[in-house]
Amino acid sequence: MATDEKEPGSLTEQMETLAKLRNIFQENLSRAKVLAATYGYPIGRVSGFEPSSIEEGKVKCVCNVDVKTLDNEWAIRWICSPGNYLAAVDIKTLDVVLLKITGAWRGSVQTILGIKPQVTIPPKVSGEELATEPKIYVKPVSLIHKLEELNERPKVVTYVLDPLSPVFIPDPSVLERLMGIPERERQGVVIGVLSNVDMPLLMQPWESAPKVALKLKSLFQHVLIVGSTGAGKTSFTKNLIYELVKNHGASVLAIDSTQEIIQMLFPNRPKALKEEVSLRKILYERNSDKIEKVMVLLLLTDKYIKDNQIQSLEELGKKYWKDVLQPLAKLHDLKAEEPHIKILSESPPEIEIKINDDISCTVIPYAIDLKPDRENIEKLGIKLMQLNPFFTERVRAIIPRVFKELKEDLAKCQSLDEIGEVIRRKDGRRSGFLRQQLGIFEAMANNLIYNIFAMTEWDIFNVEIGGVQIKEVSPEYFIKEATLTVVDLYIIERMDCQNALVLYLLDQVFEWKRRMRKEGRNTPPTFIVIDEAHNRFPQRGLGRAEGEEFTKLVASKLTRIAREGRKERLGLILSTQFPRDVHGAVRSLCNTKIVFRVDKNDVEVLDIPAEYRHLVTSMDDLTALVMSPVGLRFGYVFIKVPLPITEHVDLSAMV
Numbered sequence: 001m002a003t004d005e006k007e008p009g010s011l012t013e014q015m016e017t018l019a020k021l022r023n024i025f026q027e028n029l030s031r032a033k034v035l036a037a038t039y040g041y042p043i044g045r046v047s048g049f050e051p052s053s054i055e056e057g058k059v060k061c062v063c064n065v066d067v068k069t070l071d072n073e074w075a076i077r078w079i080c081s082p083g084n085y086l087a088a089v090d091i092k093t094l095d096v097v098l099l100k101i102t103g104a105w106r107g108s109v110q111t112i113l114g115i116k117p118q119v120t121i122p123p124k125v126s127g128e129e130l131a132t133e134p135k136i137y138v139k140p141v142s143l144i145h146k147l148e149e150l151n152e153r154p155k156v157v158t159y160v161l162d163p164l165s166p167v168f169i170p171d172p173s174v175l176e177r178l179m180g181i182p183e184r185e186r187q188g189v190v191i192g193v194l195s196n197v198d199m200p201l202l203m204q205p206w207e208s209a210p211k212v213a214l215k216l217k218s219l220f221q222h223v224l225i226v227g228s229t230g231a232g233k234t235s236f237t238k239n240l241i242y243e244l245v246k247n248h249g250a251s252v253l254a255i256d257s258t259q260e261i262i263q264m265l266f267p268n269r270p271k272a273l274k275e276e277v278s279l280r281k282i283l284y285e286r287n288s289d290k291i292e293k294v295m296v297l298l299l300l301t302d303k304y305i306k307d308n309q310i311q312s313l314e315e316l317g318k319k320y321w322k323d324v325l326q327p328l329a330k331l332h333d334l335k336a337e338e339p340h341i342k343i344l345s346e347s348p349p350e351i352e353i354k355i356n357d358d359i360s361c362t363v364i365p366y367a368i369d370l371k372p373d374r375e376n377i378e379k380l381g382i383k384l385m386q387l388n389p390f391f392t393e394r395v396r397a398i399i400p401r402v403f404k405e406l407k408e409d410l411a412k413c414q415s416l417d418e419i420g421e422v423i424r425r426k427d428g429r430r431s432g433f434l435r436q437q438l439g440i441f442e443a444m445a446n447n448l449i450y451n452i453f454a455m456t457e458w459d460i461f462n463v464e465i466g467g468v469q470i471k472e473v474s475p476e477y478f479i480k481e482a483t484l485t486v487v488d489l490y491i492i493e494r495m496d497c498q499n500a501l502v503l504y505l506l507d508q509v510f511e512w513k514r515r516m517r518k519e520g521r522n523t524p525p526t527f528i529v530i531d532e533a534h535n536r537f538p539q540r541g542l543g544r545a546e547g548e549e550f551t552k553l554v555a556s557k558l559t560r561i562a563r564e565g566r567k568e569r570l571g572l573i574l575s576t577q578f579p580r581d582v583h584g585a586v587r588s589l590c591n592t593k594i595v596f597r598v599d600k601n602d603v604e605v606l607d608i609p610a611e612y613r614h615l616v617t618s619m620d621d622l623t624a625l626v627m628s629p630v631g632l633r634f635g636y637v638f639i640k641v642p643l644p645i646t647e648h649v650d651l652s653a654m655v
Contacts, residue, residue: 025092028091028094029164031089031094032090032091032094032166033166035089035096035147036087036089036166036167036168037168039087039089039096039170040168040169040171041075041168041169042167042168043063043065043066043069043075043079043167044065044066044133044136044167045063045066045163045165045166045167046062046063046064046161046163046165046167047062047063047064048064048163049064050062051160052160052162052163053160054159054160059139059140061138061160062135062136062137062138063086063088063099063135063137064133064134064135064136065079065134065136066133067133070134074204075169076134078169079101079104079134079136079169080104080106080136081101081104081199082101082104083100083101083197084100084101084196084201085099085100085101085141085169085170085175085201086100086167086170087099087168087169087170087178088161088165089168090161091162093145095143095144095145096143096147096174097140097141097142097143097157098141098143098154098175099139099140099141100138100139100141101136101138102138103136103137104137105135105136106134106135136167140157141178142157142179142180142633142634143156144177147174147177153180154177154179154180169203171206172203172206172208172211173210175194175201176210176211179194179634179637180632180633180634181210181211181212181213181632182213182214182215184213187217187248188213188214188216189213189214189215189216189219189248190212190243190247191213191239191240191594191626191639191641192211192212192279192283192624192626192639192640193209193210193211193212193279193282193283193639193640193641194209194212194637194638195640196638197615197623198619198620198623198640199640208282209282211283212626212637214592214626214628214631214632215631216248216525218591218628218631219571219573220566220570220571221562221565221571221590221591222562222565222571222572222573222590222592223572223574223590223593224574224579224586224590224592225574225575225576225593226576226577226593226596226598226602227577227595227598227624228577228599231597231598231619231621231622232621232622232624232641233575233577234260234575234644235622235641235643235644236594236596236622236624237529237575238261238644238645239644241291241529242264242284242291242644242646243284245293246289246291248525249482249525250481250482250524250525250526250527251479251481251482251483251485251523251524252483252484252485252526252528253297253478253479253487253509253527254484254528254529255487255489255505255530255531255536256486256487256488256489256531257489257492257498257531258531259324259488259490261484261486262294262296262361262486262488263328263646263647263649264290264291264294264644264647265290265294265325265359265647266290266328266329266332266646267289267290267332267647268287268288268643268645269288269331279641279642280643280645283642286645289645289646290358290646290647293482293483293484294361294362294483294486295362295363295364295478295486296361296363296364296485297478297485297486297487297488298316298363298365298488299366299367299487299488299489299491300460300463301367301460301463301491301492302462302463304491305464305465310465311465312466313343313349313365313466313468314341316351316363317341317351317352318338320351321339321341321353323490324490325339328647328649331647334355334359340352341353341354346468348364348471348473348477349365349465349468350362351363351364351365364473364477364478365463365465365470366470366472367461367462367470368387368462368471368472369471370383370384370416370461370462371414371415372410372411372413372419377403377404377410377411378403378404378407380410380419381400381403381404382399384452385399387500387504388455388500389499389503389550389553389554390451390550391447391448391451391549392447392549393549393552395448398438398440398444401438402423402434402448405438406422406426409422409426410422415461416452416456416461417453419452420449420452420453420456424449454496457494458494458500460492460501472508475508475509475513476512479523479526482524487502489501495535498536499535499536502530502536503553503557505528509526510560510568513526513568514564517567517568523569525569525571526568526571527570527571527573528570528571528573529573529574529575530573530574530575531575531576533574533575533576534577534579534582536574537554537558537574537582537586538551538581538582539582539583551583554585555583555584558572558583558586559585559589562589572590574590578602579598579605579606580601591628591629592626592627592628592631593606593628594625594626594627595608595616595624595625595626596619596621596622596623597616597620597621598616598617600617603617606627608625608627622640622643623639623641624638625638626638626639
């Protein structure tokens with residue numbers, strides 16, 4: 001009886017299956033080689049002698065490097081540097097797989113052949129001994145099935161790579177795709193170039209480097225930038241502001257007490273920079289630029305206006321030019337002694353300072369109107385609560401009642417001083433009104449009176465210029481699309497006043513954004529940038545008796561903004577050189593942390609993973625560890641940032 005030669009499992013069928021598989025793998029190998037050459041610079045293959053494996057979560061994969069790669073100095077340096085990246089095209093699936101280099105091995109011919117010298121005489125040294133293939137140990141990170149489909153997101157690798165799969169150095173755009181870095185065109189906010197700690201991953205064949213970007217929406221969950229003096233915080237902050245305003249049409253409100261941020265009105269001067277300019281070109285396609293739309297919210301005091309004998313808005317504009325803008329203009333050889341100053345509006349007041357045809361800004365004077373009258377006495381009490389964060393919680397609860405009960409007396413007052421005197425007199429031992437009639441404890445009365453008189457020293461109330469009252473300005477006048485608004489605090493000397501105004505502005509912007517959303521009116525994505533966060537939101541108050549109450553209030557305000565900020569498209573960007581002195585609520589509420597070189601005492605409070613802790617205390621300037629589980633596909637990455645693309649100079653060092 002004849003047997004069927006193609007019976008299932010027969011030798012014939014097995015031979016045909018093997019032949020078919022050989023053809024498939026050969027065809028896939030050819031296609032994989034083409035894809036590797038298309039997507040990057042081929043350097044070798046997955047080892048055919050050491051099997052790839054995944055066992056109990058441990059991944060083993062070895063790549064052999066072609067000898068011809070040794071002739072490329074850049075390529076051999078790249079592949080022998082743990083922390084760098086490679087990619088492979090898996091033969092069985094044709095997936096493009098991202099590989100992170102975990103180790104490298106180089107051996108001489110004798111080492112590979114296992115030859116050991118039999119005598120004690122040192123062997124003759126010869127370059128021929130080093131013409132050997134390096135071994136590269138890698139860890140699969142992610143994969144994309146079809147790289148040509150732009151919408152496909154990287155996935156976790158769940159299988160072993162086939163032996164002989166071609167390995168290549170991916171070009172910058174491919175590496176960005178495999179790492180899940182969002183493109184700028186798709187709401188990706190570029191923050192730096194990818195680096196292997198201190199070394200930016202500059203790719204010679206493409207004269208570029210992979211850019212690192214965060215999702216725009218992740219910034220609404222707030223950013224904390226930390227680093228020691230000179231490590232790169234300010235450079236990064238300026239570049240981030242530039243990116244948000246210029247490339248994403250955002251409104252940025254930057255709190256500035258040192259004239260650092262107002263410098264962004266001017267482009268940088270490349271001749272004044274010692275840094276290689278290529279990183280700026282990679283990130284922004286230019287080496288120098290400025291922000292066109294700049295507004296200044298200039299906080300005034302009555303003393304400043306009187307001491308400088310300012311009688312008009314035009315005189316105020318000239319004074320700001322002389323004190324702040326003229327020193328910067330001189331750096332750029334702008335010869336104009338007097339800029340063109342134009343009053344754009346009287347109510348609210350807006351002053352245009354035009355330095356030349358390309359550079360101008362709008363200054364908006366800002367002060368608080370607290371003149372009492374019979375109709376607004378109770379509202380005045382609420383206003384004081386909003387402005388002063390140093391009232392204790394219990395005092396804040398009784399302020400409306402006090403102002404209601406003393407309405408007749410307070411309506412006759414002309415200033416905050418007089419309001420304080422009325423309340424102090426009513427609290428006197430003879431009348432004891434606050435304690436006896438309202439049942440207010442002595443400590444509460446003391447806190448109320450003390451803080452009202454402290455506010456009078458702020459000198460920001462009822463400021464007049466030429467008989468015109470300077471008042472608060474609604475956020476709709478300074479929250480504008482693609483605009484940087486600098487809140488200039490240089491006139492405000494008292495730190496408690498600065499901190500109170502920062503919190504007050506936070507509240508005003510948040511409430512305005514929420515009201516606009518409920519009314520169905522669009523507002524631009526908005527970011528509030530605050531430097532010296534350890535001074536604005538301290539861990540232990542401001543050294544005053546009510547410091548604990550202050551920190552509670554700060555925490556509650558920030559928690560509210562953090563909880564609802566995404567809905568309002570409002571984010572905080574905070575910077576500090578002393579993260580351990582920043583209130584714990586701030587650190588915990590910022591879901592993205594940009595860590596430049598820090599002191600070892602700061603490592604614990606920043607929750608830096610163990611494998612990075614020794615690195616962040618010794619990194620070079622302008623190197624940062626980015627920790628962003630909401631903004632990055634893999635949570636952690638190192639970046640290198642350039643010096644600012646806009647002006648960056650220490651004005652205090654200028655003669």
